[in-house]
Amino acid sequence: MPSTPLDTRYQIETPEGIDLPLRPAGLVPRVLAFAFDLLARGVIMGVLMVPLALLGNVGLGLGALLLFLVSWWYMVLFEVLNQGCSPGKQVMGLRVVQDDGTPVGWSASLIRNLLRFVDMLPFGYFLGAISCLQHPHFKRLGDLAAGTLVVYRERPLPRPQIPQAAALRLPFALDLNEQRAILGFAERQGELSAERVHELAAILAPSLQVSPARAAQQLNGVARGLLGPT
Amino acid sequence: MKQSLFESRHQRQWQAFAEQLNRLEQGTAKASDVADFPHQYRRLCQHLALAQERGYSSYLVDPLQQLALRGHQQLYRHRSQLGASVLGFVLAGFPRLVREQWRFVAVASVLFFGSLLGIALLVYLFPELIYSIISPQQVAEMQDMYDPDASRLGRAAERASSEDWMMFGYYVMHNIGIAFQTFAAGLLFGLGSVFFLIFNGLIIGAVSGHLTEIGYGQTFWSFVIGHGAFELTAIALAGAAGLQLGWALISPGRLTRGESLRLAAHKSVQLLCGVMVFLLFAAFIEAYWSSTTVIAAWVKYLVGAVLWLLVAAYLVFAGRTQHAPE
Numbered sequence: 001m002p003s004t005p006l007d008t009r010y011q012i013e014t015p016e017g018i019d020l021p022l023r024p025a026g027l028v029p030r031v032l033a034f035a036f037d038l039l040a041r042g043v044i045m046g047v048l049m050v051p052l053a054l055l056g057n058v059g060l061g062l063g064a065l066l067l068f069l070v071s072w073w074y075m076v077l078f079e080v081l082n083q084g085c086s087p088g089k090q091v092m093g094l095r096v097v098q099d100d101g102t103p104v105g106w107s108a109s110l111i112r113n114l115l116r117f118v119d120m121l122p123f124g125y126f127l128g129a130i131s132c133l134q135h136p137h138f139k140r141l142g143d144l145a146a147g148t149l150v151v152y153r154e155r156p157l158p159r160p161q162i163p164q165a166a167a168l169r170l171p172f173a174l175d176l177n178e179q180r181a182i183l184g185f186a187e188r189q190g191e192l193s194a195e196r197v198h199e200l201a202a203i204l205a206p207s208l209q210v211s212p213a214r215a216a217q218q219l220n221g222v223a224r225g226l227l228g229p230t
Numbered sequence: 231m232k233q234s235l236f237e238s239r240h241q242r243q244w245q246a247f248a249e250q251l252n253r254l255e256q257g258t259a260k261a262s263d264v265a266d267f268p269h270q271y272r273r274l275c276q277h278l279a280l281a282q283e284r285g286y287s288s289y290l291v292d293p294l295q296q297l298a299l300r301g302h303q304q305l306y307r308h309r310s311q312l313g314a315s316v317l318g319f320v321l322a323g324f325p326r327l328v329r330e331q332w333r334f335v336a337v338a339s340v341l342f343f344g345s346l347l348g349i350a351l352l353v354y355l356f357p358e359l360i361y362s363i364i365s366p367q368q369v370a371e372m373q374d375m376y377d378p379d380a381s382r383l384g385r386a387a388e389r390a391s392s393e394d395w396m397m398f399g400y401y402v403m404h405n406i407g408i409a410f411q412t413f414a415a416g417l418l419f420g421l422g423s424v425f426f427l428i429f430n431g432l433i434i435g436a437v438s439g440h441l442t443e444i445g446y447g448q449t450f451w452s453f454v455i456g457h458g459a460f461e462l463t464a465i466a467l468a469g470a471a472g473l474q475l476g477w478a479l480i481s482p483g484r485l486t487r488g489e490s491l492r493l494a495a496h497k498s499v500q501l502l503c504g505v506m507v508f509l510l511f512a513a514f515i516e517a518y519w520s521s522t523t524v525i526a527a528w529v530k531y532l533v534g535a536v537l538w539l540l541v542a543a544y545l546v547f548a549g550r551t552q553h554a555p556e
Contacts, residue, residue, distance in 0.1 A: 015306075016275040018282075020299045061399030068403035072410060083255060083303075101299070102306045111495045114502070117414035118422070141417060144488055145475070145495040154296040159289055176285035183233075183287035227287070228232020 010137050010149065012101040020101060022151045024137040027129060029092045030150055034125075036088035041070050075113045079104055085153075093155070099147045108146040115142035162186045167229070168221035170208075179226055186223030189216075233286045240277055247274055248297060254304045271301040322549025324504035329545070331470060331501065334477070338427055338469035342462070345431030346438075353439030360440040363432060372437055376446045376453070394517045401513035405461060409468035409505050413498070416469075420476020427469040434462075452527040455534030456520045459541045460512035464505045471498035471505070 009021045048066060052059035078086040084095035084104050096104045096112070104112075119128030119140045128140040137149060163186065174182070189197055201215035210218050247270045253259040254267070278294040315323075328335055353359050360369060408430065415422020441450040478494030479487055519533075 014275070014298070014302055016272060018275050018279050018298060020295060020302060022299075057393050057396040061396035064396070064399030064403040068399075068406065072407070097303070098308060100306075101302055102308055103303050105308045107496055107499050108308070110502075111499050114410055114414050114499070115417055115495075117411060118417045121418075145417065145491050147492045154299060156296070157289065157292055176283075179285040180288065183285075187287055187289050226233065228234040 008137070010151070012099075014101075022097065022101060022149065025092075025094050025150045025152055026138050027132045029094060030132070030138075031125075033086070033088035033092040033094055036091055037075070037086050038088075040087050041074055045070055072113070075116075076106070076109045079109045079113075080106055089150070093153050094150055095153050096148050096150055099149055104148055108148050112142035112146035112148050115145050118142070160187050160190050162223060162227065163189055163220045165217055165220035165224050167224040168218065169225050170222055174226075182219055182223050183226060186220050189220075231284070233284075233290060236277075236281070236284075236286070237290060243270070243273065244277075244294070244297065246270070247301070251297070251300050251304065255300070267301075268305060271298075271305055274298055274301060319500075319503070320507065323500075324507075325545050325548040327497070327501055327504070328467065328470075331474060331497070334470040334473045335467065338423070338473055339466045341424060341427040342431045342466045342469060345428045346435035346462075349432050349435035350439035350442075353436050354443045357440065357443050360436050363436040369440065372441065373444070373446070376441055376449045394521065397521070398513050398517035401516050402510065405464075405509050405513060406506060409464060409502070409509055412465060412468045413472045413475075413502050413505075416472020416475040416498075417479075418476070419479055420473045423469045423472030423476060426472075427466070430465060448527055452530040452534075453520050455531060456537055457512040457516035459534065459537040460508045460515065463541055463545075464508035464512065467501060467508070468505045471501040474498045474501075 008024055008026075010024055011019045011021055013019050045067065049063055052063045052066070055062070075086050079096050082090075084097055089095055096109070098104055098108060116128075119125055119131070119142055121127050125140075128142070131144065132138050132140045135144075139149065143149065185200065192200075197216050198212070201219050202212035204219065205212040205215040208215060208218050250259070250264060250267060250270065253263060274294065275298055278291070278298050281291050281294055349359075349363070353363075364372075408426070412423055412426040412430070415426055438450065438454070441447060474494050475491065475498055478490040482490035485493070515537075520530075
């Protein structure tokens with residue numbers, strides 16, 4: 001059996017017939033996000049409890065309501081009203097979405113956060129961690145029941161400059177993967193050391209029929225040619 | 231077409247689309263701004279497909295993919311059945327749901343009320359049994375609360391309204407927390423819900439049996455009968471919702487276990503929303519009605535009986551007609 005490359009991306013097909021990749025987040029960033037949320041909740045309770053304690057019985061009643069809200073509704077409210085991000089997820093660059101990539105709704109968010117109680121059993125998120133580690137898309141039990149997914153939020157990508165070179169056309173045709181590989185080589189050159197650039201380009205030197213020293217320059221020219229006049 | 235030409239030709243459209251997305255995500259979009267949003271989104275999808283098909287560089291494809299993903303998030307949503315119509319749900323949807331799930335409701339009620347009444351009878355007949363269920367210290371506290379001779383008539387003592395308010399907060403937190411636990415634990419193949427149903431049934435039953443046996447029945451029963459109608463029913467219904475989750479895992483039928491669990495969860499969370507309404511109601515009655523002592527006991531029994539009948543009638547009859555208010 002040919003082994004498939006290790007890839008945790010999760011493809012959703014939209015009604016428009018295109019595939020959108022989501023990148024599910026693993027256990028560690030999720031634990032950190034939860035720790036941050038826990039801390040934030042502690043601070044909220046601590047800060048609000050002081051003035052409430054001064055109010056006497058009314059304050060105690062309000063405090064109990066507040067404790068209820070913070071312990072059961074904090075996550076739900078943030079996830080539904082803030083594009084799927086609780087503050088901890090925001091900090092870690094995560095968000096919750098439904099399995100089909102749509103924003104998480106009230107009922108799904110309520111399910112996944114109520115079932116957190118089971119994920120925490122028997123102690124310290126034991127069941128949740130096991131479920132998260134063995135699932136191909138890192139779902140804990142609450143996610144399984146609610147049909148939700150914790151993914152990385154997409155970040156805007158800065159566009160790299162392609163090195164200057166005279167545009168070239170190769171005497172033979174390139175297929176799509178070869179085109180993308182050459183464009184990728186030209187675009188990522190800024191991130192690589194000069195030696196590595198040379199080493200990679202030298203692999204193609206025989207096919208390009210140039211000396212290994214000139215291969216990188218040649219490839220940049222081909223990339224320019226593929227991009228077209230700017 | 232070369233990549234640069236493609237890019238320069240459509241760059242402006244993509245920027246306009248990104249600005250529209252920003253406004254939508256911040257919630258500042260006006261209806262007139264976004265009238266052509268679906269059209270723009272589909273055009274972007276077409277551009278993305280073209281860019282992928284023509285082997286353009288990933289620094290062009292990836293931003294387009296991000297835009298498409300953000301557009302997809304804005305355009306497609308699940309209809310939330312919860313917020314759709316609160317009134318319709320309360321008047322017809324919830325009792326219908328309860329009747330639809332009558333098997334789970336029946337099992338949960340038998341477990342909860344059965345253990346409650348059974349242990350109450352046992353404790354009444356064999357009084358020392360109470361100490362094997364509840365610690366002596368807690369028993370003493372309970373006795374203090376409902377002692378008819380004490381000046382403080384249980385939690386039902388003469389209280390300032392601020393104290394009512396405090397107890398309201400406490401009941402909401404405590405009772406809804408128990409209901410949530412009873413529901414969530416159902417994910418463990420239903421065993422957790424069974425445990426919490428029996429556990430709560432035993433505690434409540436033991437206390438009521440004990441207090442009746444030592445002659446504090448009047449203060450206790452007149453206190454609990456009113457809100458019990460809502461509170462006890464709600465706990466049983468939360469257990470039913472949990473059992474439903476567990477049963478979806480035990481017997482998924484023709485679906486996969488994951489799929490069956492997902493469907494059951496969406497049903498049972500609706501049941502749980504009804505439970506929350508019940509418990510808010512119960513906390514209100516418990517804090518403001520059950521605790522008053524100026525009203526004669528027989529009036530409280532009467533009102534309590536009416537409330538029980540109301541709850542039963544609501545669950546059995548509401549929403550039966552086709553033209554129930556939706």
